[in-house]
Amino acid sequence: MSASTKLSSSIKALCFLAIENKPKNSNEIADEIGINASKLRRLLSMLGKAGIVKSDTGMLGGFTLAKNTSDIHLQEVYCAIEDRKAFYLDVNADNSIKNSKSEKINYLFLELFSEIQIEIENKMETISLKSILDKIS
Secondary structure, three states: OOOHHHHHHHHHHHHOOOOOOOOOOHHHHHHHHOHHHHHHHHHHHHHHHHHOEEEEEOOOEEEEEEEOOOOOHHHHHHOOOHHOOOOOOOHHOOOOOOOOHHHHHHHHHHHHHHHHHHHHHHHHHHEEEEEEEHHHH
């Protein structure tokens, strides 16, 4: 699953939990947002480890938000579900000759992508789940 798909699926699941405001099992959430339930369970597990959702077992159990919607930000969700940055460049994988133009270009891209990544994450910190819900209501 690509980074953008994981992020959008996670946000849709969180929105559904916020709107319904009662415990939902992974099959209910998966049906609502149109994703495979096993993929969703992996995402919910990661979100749970990050303290964004919680789950209760039993007949009335299911997933719920662990925080207020105003306290959940895109950057937090993104970091919970991703193991690499949006703009990842592995300069070590390139067989460039030491001090060549190719190596210099690799490091230039690494620097540029790092700057872009910081800007993306700073912007995501300003977007709360509440602000998303406000726009779709």
